[in-house]
Amino acid sequence: MSSPNTPPRDHARRRLLKCATWGVVSLTAGAWGIAPGQRALAQERIKMLRIGYQKYGTLVLLRARGTLEKRLADQGIGVSWLEFPAGPQLLEGLNAGAVDFGTVGETPPIFAQAAGVDFVYVGNEPPAPKSEAIVVPQRSPLTSVAQLRGKRVALNRGSNVHYLLVRALERAGLAYTDIHPVYLAPADARAAFTQGSIDAWVIWDPYFAAIQRQTGARVLADGTGFVDNLQFYLASRRFATTAPQLVHAVIDSLAQVDAWAKTHPGEIARELAPITGLDAATIEIAARRASYGVVPVSPQVLAAQQTIADTFTELKLIPKQIAVKDAQWLA
Incomplete structure (x- = not known):
């Protein structure tokens, strides 16, 4: 119990983090000391997958279709969707324990890793x-x-x-x-x-x-000739370590949506217009400029991320040098 002298703001913060933090013991015996026979029990405690998304992208399509919810329903796992205005804010949510999985561009992971946010890269879309x-x-x-x-x-x-x-x-x-x-x-x-x-x-x-x-x-x-502008999928390290099967389930569901989206920009526009609050013509422009086809994060992509990190270190826009490979998912 908190001390009665703890400031009210600290009480509120602790309550928020207690509610937000994904409180599931790990399924990975080597990392967290759980015996193989206990893995099923730990799995049963997972009740909610929390996904951070932005105004537009494949995750928005996945949410609109409800296919991930259907896929996880027989496991008794729900899906909670949290919208963020941009990648940095989404990663703040992940750092606070309110998000398990989310999508951001190339630069937010660099700033987040430099700030000590504990996440892993689990996939990316092609350059856009x-x-x-x-x-x-x-x-x-x-x-x-x-x-x-x-x-x-x-x-x-x-x-x-x-x-x-x-x-x-x-x-x-x-x-x-x-x-x-x-x-x-x-x-x-x-x-x-x-x-x-x-x-x-x-x-x-x-x-x-x-x-x-x-x-x-x-x-x-x-961005042509300057940047790749990759869309990354990230997960908190604890979540990815504890429930790799859920990470794979999300990535697989995204791959199915991507396969359809590649050739249906008009349908994407009609589907997302009422959700985003933007007109269909605007969404179609964005859809035709986007890229689709989620893949595992390759060593080449991590090397490109390292180049971005080194650039921001030289400009003193991040407080310290980082090793991007430390955020590689090894599942």
């Missing part, structure tokens, strides 16, 4: 460089990335577009310190963009598609 871009208002005088010197550029700090901005500036002969980064979540950045209080916005789909269609925003550069 056209799904993110640096955009400016339709009537902006800016026509190239080189003209961003001294300008206010909005982005979600630590999100997938952070690396795009760094690479694009580098190619244009600018240092990161040559611009004025304004760190805003997508909703706030959109408001700043439409109100004219920033000069450019680095953003991903479907927000990218929406600002193009709704305001005529112009693209200074998308």
Whole structure:
């Protein structure tokens, strides 16, 4: 029991973490000391799989279809879906113990690992460089990335577009310190963009598609030639170690959705429009720029992630050097 002198805020925080933390003993005998005969008992205690997702992507399709719930129902396992505005916020949820599995872009795992978040990479979608871009208002005088010197550029700090901005500036002969980064979540950045209080916005789909269609925003550069823009699936290390069969179940369900999505962008748009609150035409633009086909995370992909990590270390945007391979899932 907490001390009566514990501040109320600490009481609330402890209650939140107690409710959020996935309180299941491990199924892995070697890692957590559970005898083989106890594995079935531990499995019975798993009642809820908590998935963090963002406004758009294969996980949203999986949620809309309910196929994962059906797959896990006979095991007595439910699925809880938690929406986050961007990858960094999702990883905060994973770090707090409120999320078991989620999806993010290339950069959030780098910042999270540097901050001590304990997760593993469990899969990724193919490259989708056209799904993110640096955009400016339709009537902006800016026509190239080189003209961003001294300008206010909005982005979600630590999100997938952070690396795009760094690479694009580098190619244009600018240092990161040559611009004025304004760190805003997508909703706030959109408001700043439409109100004219920033000069450019680095953003991903479907927000990218929406600002193009709704305001005529112009693209200074998308990810082509700069970044792969991979979509990663991550799991908390404890969850992946404890219940690898559930991780595989989610990945397999995603693969089935991906196989269909590759050739049905129009149907994706009609299915997701009412869920996302965006019109079908906007979603279809995003769907046609996306990539589908989840695969295991390869050594080459981890090496590319290490390059991103080293870049952010050099720029002092993360507090320490990290070894990306430490977050590799070995199941």
